[in-house]
Amino acid sequence: MRKVLAISIPPTVRDLGEFALIDRINAGRAQGPAVRLGPGDDAAVLTAARGNYVVSTDMLIEDRHFRLDWSNPDEIGRKAIAQNAADIYAMGAEPVGYVIGLGLPGDTPVDFVSRLADGFWAEAERAGGSVAGGDIVHSAQLVISVTAFGDPLGDRPVTRSGARVGGTVAIAGRPGWSAAGFALLSQAHQGVMRRHADSTAAVVVAAAAAHRAPRPAYDLVRAAMGTATPPEALTDISDGLLADLGHLAAASGVAVAVDSAALRDPDLQLCAAELEADARQWILTGGEDHVFAGVWAPGEAPPPGWTLIGRIEAGRGVAVDGALYRGAGGWEAFSGSDSAK
Amino acid sequence: MRKVLAISIPPTVRDLGEFALIDRINAGRAQGPAVRLGPGDDAAVLTAARGNYVVSTDMLIEDRHFRLDWSNPDEIGRKAIAQNAADIYAMGAEPVGYVIGLGLPGDTPVDFVSRLADGFWAEAERAGGSVAGGDIVHSAQLVISVTAFGDPLGDRPVTRSGARVGGTVAIAGRPGWSAAGFALLSQAHQGVMRRHADSTAAVVVAAAAAHRAPRPAYDLVRAAMGTATPPEALTDISDGLLADLGHLAAASGVAVAVDSAALRDPDLQLCAAELEADARQWILTGGEDHVFAGVWAPGEAPPPGWTLIGRIEAGRGVAVDGALYRGAGGWEAFSGSDSAK
Structure with a gap:
């Protein structure tokens, strides 16, 4: 047979x-x-x-x-x-x-x-x-x-161009996690397999997951639009936090002053330490988390869940802790590597 | 120097x-x-x-x-x-x-x-x-x-599912020209360079142009929608005349009877004779001209510019001159060759 x-x-x-x-x-x-x-x-x-x-x-x-x-x-x-x-x-x-x-x-x-x-x-x-x-x-x-x-969700769409001097800048979501996940996955792909400490393991998994499939904080935008004082300008962070705040500043004809202390993320710092990378760079220039950035009218505050990160000033551009941001931290389609990002 | x-x-x-x-x-x-x-x-x-x-x-x-x-x-x-x-x-x-x-x-x-x-x-x-x-x-x-x-353009969109028995089927535009252009360009690409008779030269040029960039008869749909008796069903021919009439018949739960004499196109016959091809096949199964097919209520006629090609009958499927169409004349994304079509 x-x-x-x-x-x-x-x-x-x-x-x-x-x-x-x-x-x-x-x-x-x-x-x-x-x-x-x-x-x-x-x-x-x-x-x-x-x-x-x-x-x-x-x-x-x-x-x-x-x-x-x-x-x-x-x-x-x-x-x-x-x-x-x-x-x-x-x-x-x-x-x-x-x-x-x-x-x-x-x-x-x-x-x-x-x-x-x-x-x-x-x-x-x-x-x-x-x-x-x-x-x-x-x-x-x-x-x-x-x-x-x-x-x-409100009477009219909220564009990038509604920010006024004296306004409050806040974000919904944690920026830098997709960039951290990209760095982790790149190292793993290159055969750099580290043994993560137990304290970092959960962060590493979360960062990789954030890169693979971001989970934007839709509910926080919905909540903000449902208040009596919704944001006057709004954008999503896809090119990088500073790059997209730059687009908002340019559209509104104002400057954005960012306080980096408000953006500190101990979990990402753990992650960065293991990878010998810079968490601040991930947070300020990493895109693709689809964090939301909103600007509230002078004297108004965003609802719970939003993190205050700065204010609108007269002028142009984006400054971090008083220093004007000049780098092309964002991501353009035809620059950089061809690998997934 | x-x-x-x-x-x-x-x-x-x-x-x-x-x-x-x-x-x-x-x-x-x-x-x-x-x-x-x-x-x-x-x-x-x-x-x-x-x-x-x-x-x-x-x-x-x-x-x-x-x-x-x-x-x-x-x-x-x-x-x-x-x-x-x-x-x-x-x-x-x-x-x-x-x-x-x-x-x-x-x-x-x-x-x-x-x-x-x-x-x-x-x-x-x-x-x-x-x-x-x-x-x-x-x-x-x-x-x-x-x-x-x-x-x-009217009170509501016109779907494929509104055709009723006794309705009149008409088309806006000339089907088969994109298919003829494809055949011509394929032969030229394969090095078959014919010397076209003066009488055919203009047709050949027009067919190639129709394949490269179709010019749907938008104005005829606009005119039809502006009348007191707009079409009750409407579709565009992208997969092939008989294939798309088949979709309309299925959506409406009726049969479509096509009279091929109404579709005869002397210019395409000239073209087909030179290429030893079948103009009828181009007309009945060639898609991509984006000809429009409409169905008018029983007793109503389409406005000038539309060509009557058949009627709606009880039953299922599409018949040409009384013979039920069975061929997969249409075009699916994953069948056939990979060349442009």
Whole structure:
């Protein structure tokens, strides 16, 4: 009798085909209340409860914005939604829907795409809104292009340009953790496997998780918008804290004075000590945590959960402890390395 | 005296950097009336004149949806907007804005991106709406992800599911020209250079142009929506005439009976004769012309410019001259060749 060796090959998107794949990842998903018409027609239809809507788009490219050997598909999916949802909240708005363009190599396992979609929906559950439509195409690299739509939480969207001299600057979330996670994962990838002290182990795990899938503090923006004195300017930190405060300062025609003591983070200092790195650098220039930065009117304070980090002054630019920030600490698409960041 | 040879190397996107590139391609552009806040903040803000809005997204990948040796950047830009704008019109709506995710190899010339953006804006001028925002990232292949937003032209969007038995089926535009152009360009690419008769030369040029950048008949949808009896179902032909009529039939729970005599196209027959190809196949199964197909209520006729091609009957599927269509004439993302189509 001959023995037959059965090798089970998981089905790929090429095996399944575009339409069946779309059916698979949309099965059992419930649309949010603002989505009048979801996937399946030429376009989706959404309701604009306040007569206008906020739109943001971000593209994530394999090996540039995520690495398949660092992140699982669920984390990649959550990150893709999070960075778009954060842009919507950064306008003082809440997401009501998303459309997603997906470029997939033909040999991508169907299971990978299902788990990616699970990540999209899991983060949409946290942020608000549902995936109302999309497009799936064949590409050489994995490409994820998310467009998010939102309703303003207040009477009007909150831009970067509303900061006034005397205003209070505060942040929601802890900056620098994604940068710390990137440094940790890079070292591990280069074979530098350290034995972390028990006291640091939890921090290391949290930093790596923060890099793989940020968890923006959506609720703190929602709470701030629900008060009698919402922020007058708002932005999300994606290029780096100082870089994005610089964008806010320029848009408002003011200067931002940052007090670095308010940003000290003992956990990140532990982490940095082990890596012989600089926690302050991570905090001031690391992006991708999608921390929110808001500016309150002179004399007004942000609600609980926000951390005061500085004030608005006359002038231009961003100063840290009185010293003007000049570095290109932020991250541009065509500078730096090609590794995920 | 030594001679100096000066070689001028055009600046690339890597030379210029992301932010300067964004400034360059946005310079001098005027936003449309529905765009309350354009590029430069965390997100754009648009007005929904009718309280709801239509959203469509499409991703175009180099060598899959366009070829850099077949199309110039202006044509690629126009095609990217056209196929999204067509989806908005196919809902009985008109575009008011677009956001565009752009993945660019680092060595892409800045001039290429400027001309691509010119193409976006040129087709947006034809279709309505303006480019309200976007994202530019580094990628291995050129990737263009367009999301379009629109206002319904009538009281409500027109879906694929409104067709009723006895209804009249009509199309706006001439199907098959993009497929003919693809066939022509493929032969030329394979070195088959024919000497076209004078009578065919103009048709050949027009077919190649139709493939590189379709020109959907937006005005005919606008005219139809402005009448007292607008279409009850509407779709755009992107997968192929019979495939997309099949989607409409399935969504409406009816059958579509097509009369092929109404689709005869003498110009395409000339073209097909030269290529030893089948014009009927191009017309019935070629997609990407973004022809519109509409269904009018029993007894109602479409306005001038629309071509009657059939009627809605009880049953399922699509029949041509009485024979049920079974072929997978449409195009799925993961089937067929990888060449542009």
